[in-house]
Amino acid sequence: METSSLGGYVAERMKGGSSKTDIREELLAVGWSEEEADAAYRDGVIILGVPLPSEGTRPTLIRKSSTVDVVTNFFSFILLGIIATALGTLFFSIIEQSFPDRLSVDPYVDISAAMSGIHYAVAALLIGFPLYVGALFIWFRTFREDEGRTESRLSQWLTYIVLLAASITLVGDLIAVVFTFLQGEITWRFFLKALTVFGIAGLIFGFYFLERKKIQYHQDIPRKTFRIFGWSVAGIVLIGILLGFFVGGSPETARKQGFDVRRANDLSTLAGCIQGYASDFGALPDSIDVLRRSSAYAYCASFVQDPETGKVYEYRVVASSRMEGESRVGEFELCADFSLASPGSREMAYPESSLWSEHGVGRSCDTVTAQLGTLAPVVPMKK
Numbered sequence: 001m002e003t004s005s006l007g008g009y010v011a012e013r014m015k016g017g018s019s020k021t022d023i024r025e026e027l028l029a030v031g032w033s034e035e036e037a038d039a040a041y042r043d044g045v046i047i048l049g050v051p052l053p054s055e056g057t058r059p060t061l062i063r064k065s066s067t068v069d070v071v072t073n074f075f076s077f078i079l080l081g082i083i084a085t086a087l088g089t090l091f092f093s094i095i096e097q098s099f100p101d102r103l104s105v106d107p108y109v110d111i112s113a114a115m116s117g118i119h120y121a122v123a124a125l126l127i128g129f130p131l132y133v134g135a136l137f138i139w140f141r142t143f144r145e146d147e148g149r150t151e152s153r154l155s156q157w158l159t160y161i162v163l164l165a166a167s168i169t170l171v172g173d174l175i176a177v178v179f180t181f182l183q184g185e186i187t188w189r190f191f192l193k194a195l196t197v198f199g200i201a202g203l204i205f206g207f208y209f210l211e212r213k214k215i216q217y218h219q220d221i222p223r224k225t226f227r228i229f230g231w232s233v234a235g236i237v238l239i240g241i242l243l244g245f246f247v248g249g250s251p252e253t254a255r256k257q258g259f260d261v262r263r264a265n266d267l268s269t270l271a272g273c274i275q276g277y278a279s280d281f282g283a284l285p286d287s288i289d290v291l292r293r294s295s296a297y298a299y300c301a302s303f304v305q306d307p308e309t310g311k312v313y314e315y316r317v318v319a320s321s322r323m324e325g326e327s328r329v330g331e332f333e334l335c336a337d338f339s340l341a342s343p344g345s346r347e348m349a350y351p352e353s354s355l356w357s358e359h360g361v362g363r364s365c366d367t368v369t370a371q372l373g374t375l376a377p378v379v380p381m382k383k
Contacts, residue, residue, distance in 0.1 A: 006036070007043025014044055069142055070155050076135035077162040079128050083237075084166065084200055086124035088173065090240050091196045093118045094247050099189045115257060118248035122241050129237050133230070140226070143215055151215055163208060170201045203233055256339040259308045263336045264356040266303040267313060271334060271355070271368045273300035274315075278370040284330040288315045306336060318367055328372045335365035 006027070013023050020041060027037040046052065093114055143151075174197050181190045207229055213219040249257065270288075277297055278284050288304050291297045304312055314335035321330055338359045355366040 006040040007047055010040050010044030011047040072135055072138050073155050074158060076132055079132035082124055082128040083132055086121040087240060088196060088200055089117060090121035090244050092193060094243050095189055095192045097247050115248045118244050119254060122244040125237055125241055166204055170197060173197050260338045260340055262307045263338060267334045267336055267356045269303045273297050274332060275370040278330055279373045282373040284317050284320060284332055284370060288312060321372060330370050330372050331367055333365050333367045335363055337363050
């Protein structure tokens, strides 16, 4: 039996009320292949009068977005969170460094931590923003090249959930800014931070307002509009990165700052070792080598050399012993060569923690008072 005749048989069976499944099982049972059975069913449908599509009058078929599209969309939202957080952190840090306020100085955070925050934000923008642009390009190209494609419900829900999370985050940031204002920060810092929050929020919701109209509601949004929006955001990101390099310094400057922070920490720790030695043995050590040879203070040897040059820090006894009230004290001086000048005076939680943290370029010294114990000094034996 020819396939066309088989199509007539299928048409008669369909007129009799048989389902496609029943007809297909009958044809397979007597030896027709699956391809022949499908072709026969198609011929039978045509015989019954179902019109064939023609070019120009064929309606656009609606196709749901694939799993790849959903993953691409989700990936873009992760990048959006990284970029928004980095941009806010970057501009907040730049504002705080450019418009310092003594009332808001955190005594437990040094300048190196602030610079690290700026550098991390710049790194996040340098990596995250191009990837985000690429993900959006793939997302829009998918729907531009296939006009029949429609967004899945999962992708729609994901979009609105992420925008809700972004809204909550931005509202929380805005609350923090207003709280700072109510705490007394009535300065340019407040207005610039508030402008930063509103700017980031406006960019996110402005873009996704257009994106929803284009993707979900299939409205005709010119590509030029998205290009202008994209170049504007790219310009803001570029300005932020350049300001970040200007305020946070170049990689070479950051390395020098890192060495200076290490020097200040070394001298502070070394001063503690000397004070401990003076309390235990009743006298200041004659030299740093005395600490190295002492089993109780052998760990201090890790802090006696400049991390960059390997040169031993300068140590000098200013006053071996003198009376201060009823106590016997000694004074000593520690010095180091710093690469950069410190960023300025800071209010510290503990006065002694500011030693060596404020310095100029080159040799800088600080004097420390040590309480002398009652025990006679013991000179360690050389090995």
